Amino acid sequence: MSVLPVLMAAVAPGVALLSYFYLKDRYDPEPISLVIKMFLFGLLLVFPVMVLQRALGHxxxxxxxxxxxxxxxxxxxxFKWFLIYFLIFKHTSFDEPYDGIVYSVAAALGFATLENVFxxxxxxxxxxxxxxxxxxxxxxHAMFGVMMGYHLGRAKFSQGKVHKHLALSLLxxxxxxxxxDYTLLITKAYWIWFMVPLMTFLWLRSLWKVQLANARSPLRMARREERVKI
Known part of the structure; x- marks a missing residue:
């Protein structure tokens, strides 16, 4: 395979998944420039992570x-949590719970995409x-980003339990x-019997969290009130 097809095949999954979760934002889509910026920051995280992982491995x-x-x-x-928390958590564009998912998934998929290219x-x-x-x-990586972003959204917009949701967004x-990772590492010959149910669970859980985050949007409540007035 030549360079361009390999590069496209490595990048396409991350871009497709990011587009999917971006379009799931029902009420107030985020600035595309900021989402792309978080994707690129996530991509850059690969380098310090590789250095630290090598040092810890030794x-x-x-x-x-x-x-x-x-x-x-x-x-x-x-590293992904640190990036989102300090650059996005207090950003004015983070104005509804689902936004946490969009930005966390963007950073996670930036990271995963460069790993895939390597x-x-x-x-x-x-x-x-x-x-x-x-x-x-x-x-x-996208599923882990959904988990992180969902609880960051709860931490920012829920009344109380801020520290609980911040902890869950990382843990x-x-x-x-x-x-x-542990499942892939120890089930080398028969990994598919474990990974199929695990990935099914992670996808179903993530789609449920996407629905919950959208349902908690204050913009949803505002639109409902507008319809009632009309």
Whole structure:
């Protein structure tokens, strides 16, 4: 495969998933420029994450549990959470609960897309392998982004329980990312029997959270009141 088709195949899943979740915003779509900016910031996170993961890998050994839950998921999700919390959480464009999902998914898919590009050029995968990466790691990063963004939205717009939702916005992605990585690591020959139900659960859970976040939008309430007045 030549360079351009490989690059397009590696980038397409992230762009398609980001478009899907962006279009799920029913009431007040976010500025596309800001969403793209978060995607690019997520892409840039790959470099410091790689450096830190390599250092931790040398220092903490090769335990599968430590690697998957701390070195892999812990570091990656913390950096994404840090990015969203300090750049977006108090931004004026973050004006309804679903916005947290849009920005978190954008950062997560930026990260996953560059990882996918590196994998494609360093490993020379077949078309089947690229499809499987689109269905598994790239999609999984989007699901972790939904978890993070949903609870950031709850933290910003719910009355009370702010610290609880902030904690969940970080801990839930770390946990499920760790479960995902650990499952792939220890079930090498029969991984599909575990990954299909896991990914089905993550997708169904994410779509449910998307509905809940949209349902909690103050803009939805405002439109309902306008209809009543009319």
């Amino acid at each position: 220092g903490l050994g090769d335990s599968p549990f430590v690697f998957t839950f701390l070195i892999s998921s812990g570091v990656e999700e913390f 994998y494609a050029f360093l490993n020379g995968p077949t078309f089947y392998e690229l499809v499987m990466r689109a269905l598994l790691p790239v999609s999984a 839930l992605p770390i946990f499920w990312h760790g479960v995902f």
